[in-house]
Amino acid sequence: MRAHEAGALHGDIGHHGPAWLRPPEDINALLDQLWPATARRDADGVLNVGGIDVRTLAQEYGTPAYVLDEDDFRARCRAYRDAFSDASGGGADVFYAGKAFLCKAIVKIIAEEGLRLDVCTGGELAVALAAGFDPAKIGLHGNNKSLPELTRAVRAGVGRIVVDSHDEIDRLAGLADELGVRPKVMVRVTVGVEAHTHEYIATAHEDQKFGFSLANGPGSGPGSGPGAGGAAAEAVRRILTGVGKDRLELLGLHSHIGSQIFDTSAFEVSARRVLGLHAQISEEYGVELPELDLGGGFGVAYTTQDDPLPPSDISRQLAKIVEHECGAFDLELPRLSIEPGRALVAPSVFTLYEVGTVKDIALDAGATRRYISVDGGMSDNIRTALYDASYSATLASRASEAPPALARIVGKHCESGDIVVKDEFLPADLVVGDLVAVPGTGAYCRSMASNYNHVPRPPVVAVRNGEARVIVRRETEADLLRLDVG
Numbered sequence: 001m002r003a004h005e006a007g008a009l010h011g012d013i014g015h016h017g018p019a020w021l022r023p024p025e026d027i028n029a030l031l032d033q034l035w036p037a038t039a040r041r042d043a044d045g046v047l048n049v050g051g052i053d054v055r056t057l058a059q060e061y062g063t064p065a066y067v068l069d070e071d072d073f074r075a076r077c078r079a080y081r082d083a084f085s086d087a088s089g090g091g092a093d094v095f096y097a098g099k100a101f102l103c104k105a106i107v108k109i110i111a112e113e114g115l116r117l118d119v120c121t122g123g124e125l126a127v128a129l130a131a132g133f134d135p136a137k138i139g140l141h142g143n144n145k146s147l148p149e150l151t152r153a154v155r156a157g158v159g160r161i162v163v164d165s166h167d168e169i170d171r172l173a174g175l176a177d178e179l180g181v182r183p184k185v186m187v188r189v190t191v192g193v194e195a196h197t198h199e200y201i202a203t204a205h206e207d208q209k210f211g212f213s214l215a216n217g218p219g220s221g222p223g224s225g226p227g228a229g230g231a232a233a234e235a236v237r238r239i240l241t242g243v244g245k246d247r248l249e250l251l252g253l254h255s256h257i258g259s260q261i262f263d264t265s266a267f268e269v270s271a272r273r274v275l276g277l278h279a280q281i282s283e284e285y286g287v288e289l290p291e292l293d294l295g296g297g298f299g300v301a302y303t304t305q306d307d308p309l310p311p312s313d314i315s316r317q318l319a320k321i322v323e324h325e326c327g328a329f330d331l332e333l334p335r336l337s338i339e340p341g342r343a344l345v346a347p348s349v350f351t352l353y354e355v356g357t358v359k360d361i362a363l364d365a366g367a368t369r370r371y372i373s374v375d376g377g378m379s380d381n382i383r384t385a386l387y388d389a390s391y392s393a394t395l396a397s398r399a400s401e402a403p404p405a406l407a408r409i410v411g412k413h414c415e416s417g418d419i420v421v422k423d424e425f426l427p428a429d430l431v432v433g434d435l436v437a438v439p440g441t442g443a444y445c446r447s448m449a450s451n452y453n454h455v456p457r458p459p460v461v462a463v464r465n466g467e468a469r470v471i472v473r474r475e476t477e478a479d480l481l482r483l484d485v486g
């Protein structure tokens, strides 16, 4: 959606809500697919998670706050790890995509649950190393990794660097000489598959900044040229027989085709294409690459319309696709890796807000829209404004017998596009001082949070077995002023 200059939804005057949104039968119900596993309403009707009442959390830690159900997050990590290692004949690694949300506590949890970690900047690498994560289990991504970032990663001994350009291959070859090491690399292949939700498009070319295209063509930089496998094959050639020869160790090919994917058909097309190059490499160079990375993108539920596949189904289907393609090319099964971020952490977190104002705005034809303003907004969840994302919400500090009323939850920022939840049915008796909770905010909310309007970023509070601990503290005005040197 193209944003209106005055804010993303400035010109939108529809007031019926989207077609999929239905008044709930029970306004107090917490749907399993939307809420972390330990979330429930206690005897008073108050939302309780990890054994703690949200009114207690609000009192102790303030609002807004991101609340992480630690047991739920750990269970999701284990479910993906076990599902992929059970299904994949060649073995499998699950890399948590740190971009979704990264802090030291998260790094420690994923280490304890046997996951690996993807980072894509020097900053994310610094957090991983500060938390004591084994560098050999880290993958480094990014389309423009600087020489200092690469140097630090190679010095630290990261397990893989996913190369994204010819410039980077040159930089890494230079570093190999300088540091006397042989970095392990994967080649990021853009396979011509763009997938989001249930739809995907498969094309011959990719017009985007990431990776090396499989399509024949001019390639993505000096030294690349036309030929079967396109720019990606040329990158492989330069690593195996060109500047990277004896300097870089090629582990395998990597592809990532999008986010919020709810079925595996797009992975089928992408795996077929990437394994085609894998087979070509085996034929041309006599090298069977030991690994294959199919990226992330497994969907999560933000609203009742989303119905994600369980990890066991995803792993079984992906493993079958890889086995089928390897069988067709008579190849050994490579070790598989996947990189979910959102699917691991988004459902484990909700954001707790306090209602500050309730306003009914008269629209055309006698209709009204209820605007519920909360004490956060686009600075703690930019996804609604940025991606037109949909979210759900519930009244958290009490249950209600009131009928459902269609409402829009907005933030406190100076932007009419500052919307957290575009359309949701909330109890008609919701008032100032009530707490509302928005589920599914564990991914790309705190990690994309800003200080817009100099609003301090909320804390992340992990709850488990009746105990809460702050894993990222709330920013203060002193934090905001710290960088302002006058």
Ligand SMILES: Cc1ncc(COP(=O)(O)O)c(C=O)c1O
Pocket (backbone or CB within 6 Å): 097, 100, 118, 141, 256, 258, 259, 260, 295, 296, 297, 298, 339, 340, 341, 342, 343, 443
């Ligand atoms: C290379 C790569 N891997 C993994 C991910 C994680 O995707 P998601 O959080 O949607 O699973 C992304 C996200 O864009 C990505 O670019």
